[in-house]
Amino acid sequence: MDYRSLLNEKQYEAVSTSSQYVRVVAGAGSGKTRVLTYRIAYLISEMGVRPNQILAITFTNKAAGEMADRAAKLVDEVLGYTPRLNISTFHAFCSRFLRMEAGAINFPTSFTIYDEDDRGKLLKNIGVELGYKKGDSFIKEASQYIGRNKTKGLYPEDITIKYERFPNEKKCLEFYKLYEQRKNDMLAMDFDDLMLRTIQILEGSDDIRRKWAGKFDHVLVDEFQDTNDVQYKLMKLLMRVDTCLYVVGDPDQTIYTWRGANQDIMLGLERAHENVETIVLNENYRSTKKILDAANHLIAHNKKRIPKDLFTSASDGDPILSSCQPKGEDEATWVASKIAQISRENRNEYGEPIFNNIVVLYRASYLTRPFESAFKDRQIPYKIYGGVRFYERMEVKDLLAYFNLMLNPKDNIAFERIINVPRRNIGDTSVDRIREEANQAGLSEYEYLCRIGEYMEVTNIPTRVIKKAAEFIAIVEDTKIKLAEKLEVYSEVLKKFVDEIGYMDYLREDEDPDEDRIKNVNALFDDINNFIDKNPNAEFQEYLQNVALLSSQDDISGGNFVSLMTIHIAKGLEFDNVFIIGMNQDVFPSMRSLDDNGRDGAEEERRLAYVAITRARKRLFCSCNESYSYITDSKQTPSQFFKEAEISLPRTSYYSTSSVWRSSGYGNQSSYGGSKPRPGSSYFGDGNAPDPFEKPKPKPAPVTTATNGITDWKVGDMVEHGKFGKGKVIEIISDKIIRINFDNEGIKTLLGSHPMLNRIKSEGGDA
DNA sequence: TCCTCGAGAATTTTT
DNA sequence: TTCTCGAGGA
Numbered sequence: 001m002d003y004r005s006l007l008n009e010k011q012y013e014a015v016s017t018s019s020q021y022v023r024v025v026a027g028a029g030s031g032k033t034r035v036l037t038y039r040i041a042y043l044i045s046e047m048g049v050r051p052n053q054i055l056a057i058t059f060t061n062k063a064a065g066e067m068a069d070r071a072a073k074l075v076d077e078v079l080g081y082t083p084r085l086n087i088s089t090f091h092a093f094c095s096r097f098l099r100m101e102a103g104a105i106n107f108p109t110s111f112t113i114y115d116e117d118d119r120g121k122l123l124k125n126i127g128v129e130l131g132y133k134k135g136d137s138f139i140k141e142a143s144q145y146i147g148r149n150k151t152k153g154l155y156p157e158d159i160t161i162k163y164e165r166f167p168n169e170k171k172c173l174e175f176y177k178l179y180e181q182r183k184n185d186m187l188a189m190d191f192d193d194l195m196l197r198t199i200q201i202l203e204g205s206d207d208i209r210r211k212w213a214g215k216f217d218h219v220l221v222d223e224f225q226d227t228n229d230v231q232y233k234l235m236k237l238l239m240r241v242d243t244c245l246y247v248v249g250d251p252d253q254t255i256y257t258w259r260g261a262n263q264d265i266m267l268g269l270e271r272a273h274e275n276v277e278t279i280v281l282n283e284n285y286r287s288t289k290k291i292l293d294a295a296n297h298l299i300a301h302n303k304k305r306i307p308k309d310l311f312t313s314a315s316d317g318d319p320i321l322s323s324c325q326p327k328g329e330d331e332a333t334w335v336a337s338k339i340a341q342i343s344r345e346n347r348n349e350y351g352e353p354i355f356n357n358i359v360v361l362y363r364a365s366y367l368t369r370p371f372e373s374a375f376k377d378r379q380i381p382y383k384i385y386g387g388v389r390f391y392e393r394m395e396v397k398d399l400l401a402y403f404n405l406m407l408n409p410k411d412n413i414a415f416e417r418i419i420n421v422p423r424r425n426i427g428d429t430s431v432d433r434i435r436e437e438a439n440q441a442g443l444s445e446y447e448y449l450c451r452i453g454e455y456m457e458v459t460n461i462p463t464r465v466i467k468k469a470a471e472f473i474a475i476v477e478d479t480k481i482k483l484a485e486k487l488e489v490y491s492e493v494l495k496k497f498v499d500e501i502g503y504m505d506y507l508r509e510d511e512d513p514d515e516d517r518i519k520n521v522n523a524l525f526d527d528i529n530n531f532i533d534k535n536p537n538a539e540f541q542e543y544l545q546n547v548a549l550l551s552s553q554d555d556i557s558g559g560n561f562v563s564l565m566t567i568h569i570a571k572g573l574e575f576d577n578v579f580i581i582g583m584n585q586d587v588f589p590s591m592r593s594l595d596d597n598g599r600d601g602a603e604e605e606r607r608l609a610y611v612a613i614t615r616a617r618k619r620l621f622c623s624c625n626e627s628y629s630y631i632t633d634s635k636q637t638p639s640q641f642f643k644e645a646e647i648s649l650p651r652t653s654y655y656s657t658s659s660v661w662r663s664s665g666y667g668n669q670s671s672y673g674g675s676k677p678r679p680g681s682s683y684f685g686d687g688n689a690p691d692p693f694e695k696p697k698p699k700p701a702p703v704t705t706a707t708n709g710i711t712d713w714k715v716g717d718m719v720e721h722g723k724f725g726k727g728k729v730i731e732i733i734s735d736k737i738i739r740i741n742f743d744n745e746g747i748k749t750l751l752g753s754h755p756m757l758n759r760i761k762s763e764g765g766d767a
Numbered sequence: 768t769c770c771t772c773g774a775g776a777a778t779t780t781t782t
Numbered sequence: 783t784t785c786t787c788g789a790g791g792a
Contacts, residue, residue, distance in 0.1 A: 059782080089782065090782075091782050092782090115782095116782095133787090133788095134786090134787070134788090135776090135786075135787065191782055192782095194782090256780080256781080256782095258779085258780065259780085259781065259782080363779070363780075364779050364780075365778095365780090366778055366784095386780095420768095423768095423769090425768065426768090427768045427769075428768085429768080549782070550782095566779085566781090567780080568779090569781085587779095588779095590780085593779075593780085604780095608780080
């Protein structure tokens with residue numbers, strides 16, 4: 001492959017360097033991902049590195065998947081085979097590591113991963129256990145204390161308090177201890193544990209460390225500016241003296257310091273290693289000149305940075321449009337009218353308006369509300385990312401909790417989530433009692449109920465509850481046996497289970513026209529099928545662990561709709577048309593960030609705005625409003641970022657009293673949108689009309705053909721199963737799942753590609 | 768145990 | 783403006 005012709009000079013230099021330590025400072029839109037992808041391909045195709053000697057770390061699972069696909073394709077073009085690449089997030093890497101090595105710290109490899117929601121519940125339980133009320137502010141304080149220490153890599157045993165640095169420090173530490181203890185009892189890990197336990201194991205055993213550091217000759221890290229100290233430590237543990245390190249990032253895009261990101265790691269890399277080669281990519285291929293100018297102007301206000309102006313040879317492009325409207329609804333109307341116009345100008349081959357090159361970005365999720373209704377009124381299809389994600393939906397979480405409980409009976413959080421869902425008349429009081437007694441017996445809540453017979457003398461749990469619980473346990477245990485046999489399709493066993501416990505009926509009763517709960521449940525089963533299909537040898541446990549690690553960006557899939565997301569989620573993405581909304585002082589930059597972290601906070605907010613602006617390829621729109629703020633108890637004012645980015649803000653508001661903004665600047669601001677939006681009214685319909693644009697559903701992952709086994713089943717095929725014997729195909733449920741009537745075993749639902757399944761005679765002829 | 772209602776609080780970003 | 787919590791009644 002002619003790498004030289006596919007890359008510009010700097011990019012080629014970065015891709016082909018042979019230095020051991022390389023730092024690529026890549027400005028927004030300079031082809032950062034391209035460089036990393038080509039680097040991986042180059043290592044394999046030109047430098048003879050074996051694919052499994054490379055470890056690449058990205059920020060999201062989605063980025064990992066894309067990079068793996070693209071690099072694999074490149075290698076395939078040159079060498080004619082598709083390599084298996086180790087590309088994942090830090091967390092996913094650790095999860096895989098722990099599945100193999102957790103035994104070293106006496107932890108089972110079938111641990112459960114707790115997400116933020118589970119973690120919050122556990123913390124609340126502990127708070128109540130310690131005698132605080134549910135909403136007590138101390139629980140919040142302790143939770144933050146725990147979070148802070150974990151991002152620093154400190155477990156309770158690493159902390160000693162000589163004198164309290166703040167009033168409740170000792171109490172917080174006690175809380176932290178209890179949290180860790182309870183979590184360990186339940187064989188669970190939170191996100192931080194994944195990293196910290198991995199480090200613990202690597203530090204604790206030379207053998208294991210040698211084994212893992214021996215695997216990788218090349219470690220590559222994307223978005224390196226957002227690496228935190230714990231992640232960096234882990235990286236170093238995975239490296240030998242001769243391991244090559246290749247990091248790519250942009251210090252101006254550090255937006256995760258609140259999660260421990262430390263841009264000094266990137267800036268000070270030469271202090272850690274000798275002979276670091278630094279390559280700067282500052283030609284932007286993404287945005288128009290006007291957009292880039294705004295970004296450069298803005299970021300120049302930051303004091304703590306290495307000056308690095310992006311340049312482009314692109315044309316000026318359209319002017320940046322801005323607007324300040326009286327109310328949030330008016331701002332939404334303004335945006336909606338612009339979107340309607342853009343989509344009218346961009347039509348696909350069938351003449352339908354195109355929405356998928358449009359994104360609406362904001363600082364905080366609560367800002368989306370008026371926009372949702374404005375889009376609905378105007379029949380603009382949209383999808384919100386990072387709100388409630390698919391895997392966080394109530395019904396999906398319920399089912400995952402059931403499944404988790406099956407694999408890990410010690411998981412009290414899962415147990416408490418579902419013991420009364422659907423209603424079994426086991427209320428809070430009973431659950432409290434179960435928790436208390438289980439604690440005393442030294443068992444998990446589920447285990448305690450399983451063995452309640454041994455405790456009949458002492459228990460205070462009403463017999464009514466015990467009876468109900470016993471029914472429930474019977475179904476769970478029965479399903480566990482079926483799952484362990486692995487003979488029937490996983491999802492089918494689970495489906496039966498879900499029916500048996502009456503969950504589907506419960507969903508149907510509780511029908512909420514806005515929520516497609518039942519469809520979501522089916523989508524979950526599809527998802528499980530897909531996973532098992534793609535990873536035929538994987539344990540179901542792995543699916544559950546994977547699911548917990550998925551992030552908001554991961555379910556970003558194509559479709560013709562406007563995307564709405566926070567700027568944090570938008571990191572790494574790009575769109576033709578970008579709207580930045582809610583650009584009000586104290587909202588963006590956020591007052592809280594300024595309060596908490598002073599000037600550093602302000603600089604991070606500015607970097608965030610920089611990220612937002614540089615997402616845009618062709619057109620940029622910035623808006624704010626002057627509505628009343630509950631936070632400051634006063635009217636809102638435009639963000640300082642307008643001035644700093646030198647984006648002029650026209651006086652469109654007739655309520656405006658304090659407009660200090662220039663009304664001239666880049667062209668005629670109001671000509672673009674046509675007529676002035678009418679506050680409070682919509683252009684289409686009466687608001688009661690049915691929404692013709694269904695909210696897009698999570699798309700089932702693309703159908704993959706099974707790696708082994710038969711996929712082209714037909715009704716009437718005769719089969720032989722390694723365990724069930726002979727039978728006949730009676731129904732094709734989907735392209736993967738079939739129903740077979742076995743001579744001796746009756747009707748079973750199976751995965752068509754199941755290795756135990758063989759066709760002995762095809763319908764109408766020999767196999 | 769569950770449901771309803773009213774008061775009150777709270778609005779950041781996420782692997 | 784919207785969600786959460788707790789009290790009180792069925």
